[in-house]
Amino acid sequence: MQRLDIKFSKEIGSYDKFNAAQCFNCGTCTALCPMGINILPRILFRYVLMGMKDKLMENKDAIYSCLLCRMCEDNCPEGVRIAENIRVLRRYIGRHVYGL
Amino acid sequence: MNTDAENKKIGVFICHCGGNISDYVDVEKVRDVIKDEKGVVFAKTNMFSCSDAAQQEMIRAIKENGLDGIVIASCSPRLHLQTFRAMAERAGLNPYRYTQVNIREQCSWAHTHNRQAATEKAVRLVRSGVARTRLAIPLQEIRVDTTPGVLIIGAGAAGLRSAIALADMGLKVYLVERSPEPGGFIKGLGRLFPDDRDGEEMAHSLSKAAIEHENITLFTEAEVVEKGGSVGNFLIKVDIKGQNPASFNVGAIIVTIGFSPYTPKNGEFGYGIKGVITLPEYKKLLAKQKRGVEYAGKTVRSIVYIYCVGSRQSAGDDRYTYCSRYCCASAVHTAILAHKLDPHISQFHIYRDIRTYGKYELLYTRALEADSLFLKYDPDEPPTVEKTNEGLLVRVKDRLTGNEEIEIGADLVVLVTGMTPGKGGRLSGILKIPIGKDGFFTEIHPKLRPVETVMNGIFIAGTAQGPKTLSESVTSSLAAAAKAAGLLLKGHVDIEPLVAKADADICTWCGACVPACPFDAIRQVEIKDKKIAGINPAACKGCGACVPACPKRAIDIEGYTDAQIRSMISAMAREAK
Numbered sequence: 001m002q003r004l005d006i007k008f009s010k011e012i013g014s015y016d017k018f019n020a021a022q023c024f025n026c027g028t029c030t031a032l033c034p035m036g037i038n039i040l041p042r043i044l045f046r047y048v049l050m051g052m053k054d055k056l057m058e059n060k061d062a063i064y065s066c067l068l069c070r071m072c073e074d075n076c077p078e079g080v081r082i083a084e085n086i087r088v089l090r091r092y093i094g095r096h097v098y099g100l
Numbered sequence: 101m102n103t104d105a106e107n108k109k110i111g112v113f114i115c116h117c118g119g120n121i122s123d124y125v126d127v128e129k130v131r132d133v134i135k136d137e138k139g140v141v142f143a144k145t146n147m148f149s150c151s152d153a154a155q156q157e158m159i160r161a162i163k164e165n166g167l168d169g170i171v172i173a174s175c176s177p178r179l180h181l182q183t184f185r186a187m188a189e190r191a192g193l194n195p196y197r198y199t200q201v202n203i204r205e206q207c208s209w210a211h212t213h214n215r216q217a218a219t220e221k222a223v224r225l226v227r228s229g230v231a232r233t234r235l236a237i238p239l240q241e242i243r244v245d246t247t248p249g250v251l252i253i254g255a256g257a258a259g260l261r262s263a264i265a266l267a268d269m270g271l272k273v274y275l276v277e278r279s280p281e282p283g284g285f286i287k288g289l290g291r292l293f294p295d296d297r298d299g300e301e302m303a304h305s306l307s308k309a310a311i312e313h314e315n316i317t318l319f320t321e322a323e324v325v326e327k328g329g330s331v332g333n334f335l336i337k338v339d340i341k342g343q344n345p346a347s348f349n350v351g352a353i354i355v356t357i358g359f360s361p362y363t364p365k366n367g368e369f370g371y372g373i374k375g376v377i378t379l380p381e382y383k384k385l386l387a388k389q390k391r392g393v394e395y396a397g398k399t400v401r402s403i404v405y406i407y408c409v410g411s412r413q414s415a416g417d418d419r420y421t422y423c424s425r426y427c428c429a430s431a432v433h434t435a436i437l438a439h440k441l442d443p444h445i446s447q448f449h450i451y452r453d454i455r456t457y458g459k460y461e462l463l464y465t466r467a468l469e470a471d472s473l474f475l476k477y478d479p480d481e482p483p484t485v486e487k488t489n490e491g492l493l494v495r496v497k498d499r500l501t502g503n504e505e506i507e508i509g510a511d512l513v514v515l516v517t518g519m520t521p522g523k524g525g526r527l528s529g530i531l532k533i534p535i536g537k538d539g540f541f542t543e544i545h546p547k548l549r550p551v552e553t554v555m556n557g558i559f560i561a562g563t564a565q566g567p568k569t570l571s572e573s574v575t576s577s578l579a580a581a582a583k584a585a586g587l588l589l590k591g592h593v594d595i596e597p598l599v600a601k602a603d604a605d606i607c608t609w610c611g612a613c614v615p616a617c618p619f620d621a622i623r624q625v626e627i628k629d630k631k632i633a634g635i636n637p638a639a640c641k642g643c644g645a646c647v648p649a650c651p652k653r654a655i656d657i658e659g660y661t662d663a664q665i666r667s668m669i670s671a672m673a674r675e676a677k
Contacts, residue, residue: 001506003507006446021469050501
């Protein structure tokens with residue numbers, strides 16, 4: 001059981017421009033991902049939106065597996081800036097976990 | 101014109117319907133058989149009987165041959181009965197001396213596998229049509245004078261709006277409201293979607309306009325207790341609290357009794373726990389707030405909305421299986437209002453499906469931009485609400501992350517409740533208008549006759565018909581006003597004469613027909629000191645339920661008399677004899 005904390009997403013949102021709220025979970029991005037990691041990127045983004053910080057940290061590998069190829073982004077019907085969002089997450093983790 | 105059945109001159113027109121009929125029925129053969137039928141003096145096939153050219157030709161044939169009756173074997177009367185009646189009238193023939201025989205839906209389309217049998221069946225159908233037409237007598241439409249007044253039951257947004265519209269057209273309006281004040285549901289709800297107008301203000305301005313209108317009489321704390329008469333001239337009795345009952349005549353009735361918001365059962369999604377409230381309660385709460393959201397003296401930081409409460413439920417005693425349609429948009433709009441009051445508030449929407457259709461999609465997008473978070477739940481695993489030391493706790497499985505189990509701490513839980521049928525009490529019994537499976541009043545046809553009921557002159561509008569948004573409610577109320585005005589401003593209504601008629605010589609008034617009539621059209625009358633059944637043609641629907649109930653066989657339906665039906669059966673079964 002995970003406790004939702006919308007503050008975390010606001011923290012990331014204010015930290016940098018993270019946009020995923022308009023995602024309507026169609027799954028096109030996941031289907032197109034050449035890395036075949038099924039939480040990439042939509043479930044990952046929901047973890048951020050819902051403030052599930054622990055879940056996000058558990059999936060650091062997925063965040064760093066993304067090739068930033070933008071195949072998903074080009075095909076997103078809602079125009080979510082997926083690659084940029086992944087970069088935001090990497091920056092956040094780099095700063096807060098690895099102290100970079 | 102000849103009224104003697106033996107010497108009637110009948111014309112028969114058989115339609116190819118392009119190929120819809122002629123592909124499966126040998127229409128030429130049907131014509132060849134029918135042209136020798138007794139009384140038939142003219143028989144012809146048409147490619148499209150409904151076409152202008154064919155109608156012109158038929159008119160010429162009627163005039164040139166002095167026809168007393170015509171039979172058109174074509175499609176369903178639903179499609180072209182009126183077309184051909186008008187054509188008969190243009191040819192100077194009483195429209196009730198024309199019979200339409202359906203050899204498309206009832207023959208060619210039904211028997212595409214057997215051309216020969218379909219052709220034989222078509223012959224029999226047309227023959228029975230000829231038999232009926234031979235006995236047809238000219239009938240006149242029944243003209244009823246109308247009273248230029250309308251009764252509107254329910255003074256909510258829909259009732260008030262239609263009352264003002266009708267009063268503006270110069271009709272007298274009696275507006276009957278059960279509660280002490282007009283205005284209905286929107287009162288006190290605060291700002292309403294989609295334009296943020298205040299519900300209180302709207303209810304007030306509508307009520308004011310209605311009260312000040314010289315053509316509107318408003319009765320509050322009043323209830324309709326009796327309805328007599330029929331279309332064009334209803335006699336209404338209204339009970340008013342603490343006063344003498346009022347009686348008046350109206351030509352039409354509009355029912356806008358509205359709905360009741362669903363009240364959750366104790367314990368349903370935590371209802372009963374402090375801080376768990378319904379959407380209308382929440383809207384009333386927000387309407388009073390200037391800055392920030394406060395509940396019971398505390399600042400609210402986190403709100404959880406649970407959707408589809410009292411809608412789309414398949415189990416339980418109260419089955420509200422339908423979607424209430426307005427609640428998603430209303431909840432989403434309210435979340436936008438809450439965000440405006442306090443941009444730091446956290447809002448979680450736990451939904452089954454979101455239906456913010458049409459323009460209201462924009463509200464959904466605005467809610468997203470206002471940091472609302474949407475979580476989808478499975479109806480088999482609905483969210484739970486409980487009270488803990490830290491406050492309210494909502495548990496839910498989020499389908500969008502593959503059923504991740506989630507806890508949300510909330511200061512306020514809003515149950516987004518649906519609409520349930522309005523409490524009409526005895527009204528459906530008094531007005532005799534049908535109620536659908538969801539408990540709301542039903543119209544004749546949802547697309548083609550959306551505010552009319554099976555009772556002539558009685559209309560329904562607003563949420564009395566089913567869940568609606570405010571704008572849909574007002575739209576339908578104005579449609580009902582237009583329908584009522586269309587009926588009354590002419591000063592009279594013409595009713596189809598295909599109604600029941602009792603033979604005064606045979607009827608001995610036993611009263612057996614009265615309980616058989618579903619439309620309350622039969623009363624005892626006295627003609628030359630003899631008591632007989634008097635049938636009100638304006639109330640009679642020509643259903644024929646009274647006909648078999650009569651032990652003396654005194655009742656006939658005009659256009660479908662016993663003699664006509666018997667002759668049709670004989671004609672169909674001729675070879676079998």
